[in-house]
């Protein structure tokens with residue numbers, strides 16, 4: 616079968632389309648003929664070689680999120696899975712391929728009416744948005760800022776905050792055009808990447824959901840209201856300054872909270888329950904997903920070039 620591997624760490628030119636054997640599902644796994652493959656920020660991080668210290672090597676078959684039909688099951692998995700349309704998390708490898716394997720507990724049947732491309736735009740990121748707001752103890756009436764809202768995590772987070780009755784849903788975006796698109800999804804005000812602009816935006820926020828991190832994180836910590844909660848879910852802008860915690864100590868009397876959140880810490884059945892409910896909402900059109908572009912699998916390098924250029928709004932999806 617056709618698959619895309621990292622032949623050489625670094626630029627997208629190091630990705631190669633290769634022929635590899637069709638994977639055989641191990642005990643507890645299913646095999647899926649892919650219809651849609653999500654291209655995520657973490658794929659780019661692995662491709663650059665940034666995670667080589669974690670054991671990623673050249674030759675790695677990229678991809679963690681697919682949707683398609685089950686074609687085979689491993690020992691211990693019920694045959695009734697065969698033929699079902701499913702979404703699956705494949706771990707940190709194996710997704711950029713015509714067939715992929717996943718542990719059955721990471722596989723979820725898709726409701727009728729949900730397109731495969733929409734499932735891979737929502738499946739992994741939607742739960743991050745949901746549980747980040749939950750960990751932030753977001754409540755109706757509160758002001759929320761989503762930093763880095765034009766990715767698939769932010770797009771879901773801003774919609775969940777809006778439908779949860781937020782007093783304001785403010786986002787950051789790098790252009791007026793991207794800001795306008797986010798308004799179309801429920802944002803009430805748009806700030807630039809430095810947190811400036813939005814003349815009618817609240818001056819402070821009860822909740823900040825941050826996908827970006829990076830050197831400017833302290834500027835956004837300063838925007839918390841007293842008793843405000845800041846949840847960091849990603850570092851697409853790099854790591855924050857090492858001493859950013861001093862900002863919290865300096866504001867000691869305002870009772871601020873800072874947390875990191877990874878969906879890895881949520882028990883699998885809870886993740887699946889939220890994902891299932893979000894899939895139903897997406898199938899009914901009450902939760903919107905944004906597919907930036909659908910490209911053939913053998914143009915994975917082009918997908919990565921667009922990610923590196925920062926032109927993606929939502930998620931790129933590959934199809935075999």
Ligand SMILES: NC(=O)c1ccc[n+]([C@@H]2O[C@H](COP(=O)([O-])OP(=O)(O)OC[C@H]3O[C@@H](n4cnc5c(N)ncnc54)[C@H](OP(=O)(O)O)[C@@H]3O)[C@@H](O)[C@H]2O)c1
Nearest residue numbers: 656763765766767768788789848849850851852876877878
């Ligand atoms: N916590 C978890 O459980 C979990 C799970 C999966 C992934 N992640 C993490 O989430 C991140 C990916 O999320 P995503 O796919 O939603 O994000 P994304 O699409 O990669 O980026 C979101 C937005 O951030 C803005 N941005 C990008 N680079 C920036 C920079 N250098 N400075 C400021 N803004 C920047 C861009 O919007 P503008 O150009 O409009 O500003 C971009 O559209 C990764 O860090 C990944 O590791 C976390």
